Amino acid sequence: MTVIDANRMNEIEARYPEYFHRSFRQRFGGLMIAIATLLYGLYAVWFFDLPKLFAEAHWERVGIYLSQWISYDVQPEFRIQDDGSIEVRYPRFSPLGDNPHPDWLVNNPDGSITVSVSGTSRSITVSKSQTIVTAHGISVPVDVSSGAPKVVGRVPSWMTVYDDNVLANLGFAGDVSISVDRVKIRKRFIGWANFLFDPQSSFFDKPAGEVISLIVSGPRLKPDQSNLSLAFDDIWNNSEWQHGDVWTKLFQTIVMAFLGTLLGSLAAFPLAFLAARNITPNRLLNQILKRFFDFLRSVDMLIWALFLTRAFGPGPLAGSGAIFLTETGTLGKLYSEGLENIDNKPREGVKSTGAEAVLVHRYGIMPQIVPVIVSQTLYQWESNVRGATIIGAVGAGGIGLKLWEAMRTNANWENVAYMVILILIVVFLFDAASNALRHRLMGTKAH
Incomplete structure (x- = not known):
């Protein structure tokens, strides 16, 4: 074992003072950062009132909205006539x-109608x-022969009784609202309804094999147009x-970007040479251009889009201009x-x-x-x-505006999912x- 005397120790301390005489920041810096991070986290919890926010959040809406992204519903309405007959109606724009x-709606011999909401386990x-x-x-009977609907027997937890109607929640499969003179059912299906052909199309509700046969070799559905052209037009x-x-809006978004x-890179390139201190030794010009870059990029692209839509009206020109101004500042600085x-x-x-x-610039820089x-x-x-996509929501054109319109209705979430997938x-x-x-x-290999 080597013994180091006091003189040798003093010599080592003098040679490496950073290890033996560390400053307060070096000794406690890590601990101070950890404490500051913890205090900031506690402050954020208090400032945003996170416990109350999480307690009062409508978490059930998350499942509802997500289910609407991947499904659609059909809403038949059954109206009980004075003579005891039942009339079936569908919304105007039914899928x-x-x-x-539909084969899931059966007319019984006794005049009643049975709707299979989810197989035999859930039916009305x-x-x-x-x-x-x-x-x-x-099975829960609801009497509708008197002035108000009345549940016969015990009311289950998934059924809610109001003054003039009874609401039964059948989970993801749908729900049913029962009143004295009408029963409205919402039946949910997985998938996107009529994604290729809408109800006005000549190919609507035809099996895929029949559609392919008509397109390839079938007789013309319209004398003046081939079936292939007709199918494309309908889609x-x-x-x-x-x-x-x-x-079209998606292509506008790509062109805008x-x-x-x-244009932003073409404008920023020559200005960057004038802003660089080692290239253009004019401190006043350097500072003016750098502050100009700061101004352009400090105003968010969304704000530029709002300004330009007021100046030029809604459309992709405003979107391209907003990106151009922001990128001139960002790329000029970079x-x-x-x-x-x-x-x-x-x-x-x-x-x-x-x-x-x-x-000199060409070969040296x-x-x-x-x-x-x-x-x-x-x-x-x-x-x-x-x-x-984002600036399109404020009227700057592109698919963003289309996406915002679909979200505002709060009823076309499957269309929202379609556009989100396209954007992704x-x-x-x-x-x-x-x-x-x-x-x-750059001459490098991609990993």
């Missing part, structure tokens, strides 16, 4: 079309004097899903910072040969700055595809294309 005859039988609700393993002009309008990013961090030796070497300023320009521009282009696919494709292009231009 089943104008004259539906409507007659002139009572409605029988079968669910959760029991493109689908009144419920509006594929043509959705895809591309045009705004392209380009100028990249220029200020270049190695000056290649530049000085080219300059020492007596080359003109353009050649551009090889160093191109990777930064390509990487940042492609990333901003990819990001602006998402940003263009576009973002994924642009992300992959951006990465591949970036690696190809």
